[in-house]
Amino acid sequence: MIACCNSVRSLNGPLPVCSRAANRRCDGRERYCTRGLESINGLLLRDRGVEQIHVHHGYFSSWIAMVAARMLGIPFSMTLHGSDLLMHAAHMNTKLRECEFCITVSEFNREHIYAHYPTVDRNKVLVQRLGVEIPANSSKKRVHALGANRVPVLLAVGRLHPVKNHVFLLRACFLLRECGVRFRCLIVGDGPERAKLEFLIQELKIADLVTMVGHVPHDDIAEYYEAADLVLLTSHSEGIPLVLMEAMAHGKIVLAPSITGIPELVEAGKTGFLYAAGDLEQFVWQVEQICKSLSALGSIGRAAREHILQNFDQYKNLAKFADVFMQRIAHSDRSHADENFVLQQI
Structure with a gap:
């Protein structure tokens, strides 16, 4: 059984299963994918026949x-996404050296590992794409009444955190108004930056253009994608963003910074648009041009959806992940040379 969970309160109790495809490919050995401080309770798994610990993200949980894996005398592996590798890579050299294998979500990340950790065995760094659920049909329904004078709807979805750089988006909205562009901007999400962003909206006098929607349950987010004409991303750092995948799966036009693994998802002018990160003038110009040309960009929305169908389908990629995971485990070397490793870390 492979049991995957986003947080573990206690490993004394049952763990939720979130990967049915992975379960079907398991050979009966128990393996636990844990995230969070509580994973030290892996010591309690000694009598459960656990043979592998896999952790998502390279933050403190991976340490x-x-x-815990070394205490149990078993291997560990990890999946690296974005900021965990690119911005908060504490002790990453040790983690990469000690892990049995490392899965990451983009070719950019793999090349970053090769460049910054040259002593790591390249054969144990694997790329496996993430994916999203593909909506059956991309409907034309709009959930927001825009009135008779319908204007393009811009949408940003993400946690209100400095790394998402919503300040950049708000300054762009101010400049778009100065340029005479008619639009409406919806920002979906919540987080520690909310008060700062609300203050900036008032300061820039764009409250009539920008709506802070707040938190929206994931099951309800589709209606916002359907309402949007253009989905925007302004982050400083990303892996390959699920927000862009979801928007593209809905056949939406996206505009995102040309950073990290994003160009592996968004091919400029074919499946969406890219801008130079931090270039506010270029970003504003691209938004303006896209808003003027929406009626002619249907083919890009269709190409975006097809790209997600072919390369970022959640179920297809989960099955591939399970196959790769089990193949790696089946051919692994279970020996550990340095039995005093844990004592050396204390």
């Missing part, structure tokens, strides 16, 4: 998984 705990590494130490």
Whole structure:
């Protein structure tokens, strides 16, 4: 059984299963994918026949998984996404050296590992794409009444955190108004930057253009994608963003910074548009041009959806992940040379 969870309160109790495809490919050995400080409770798994710990993200949880696995005398592996590798890579060299294998979500990330950690065995760094659920049909329904004078709807979805750079988006909205562009902007999400962003909206006098929607349950987010004409991303750092995948699966036009693994998802002028990160003038110009040309960009929306269908389908990629995971485990070397590893870390 493979049991995957986003957080573990206690490993004394049952773990939720979130990967049915992975379960079907398991050979009966128990493996636990943990995230969070509580994974030190892996010591309690000694009598459960656990043979592998896999952890998602390379933050502190990966260090705990590494130490817990060594305490149990079993291997650990990890999946690296974006900021965990690119911005908060504490002790990453040790984690990469000690893990049995490392899965990452983009070719950019793999090349970053090769460049910054040259002593790591390249054969154990694997790329496996993430994916999203593909909506059956991309409907034309709009859930927001725009009135008779319908204007393009811009949408940003994401946690209100400095790394998402919503300040950049708000300044762009101010400049778009100065340029005479008619639009409406919806910002879906919540987080520690909310008060700052609300203050900036008032300061820039764009409250009539920008709506802070707040948190929206994931099951309800589709209606916002359907309402949007253009989905925007302004982050400083990303892996390959699920927000862009979801928008493209709905056949929406996207505009995102040309950073990290994003160009592997968005091919400029074919499946969406890219801009130079931090270039406010270029960003504003591209939004303006896209808004003027929406009626002619249907083919890009269709190409975006097809690209997600072919390369970023959640179920197809989960099945591939399970196959790769089980193949790696089946051919792994279970020996550990340095039995004093944990004591050396304390």
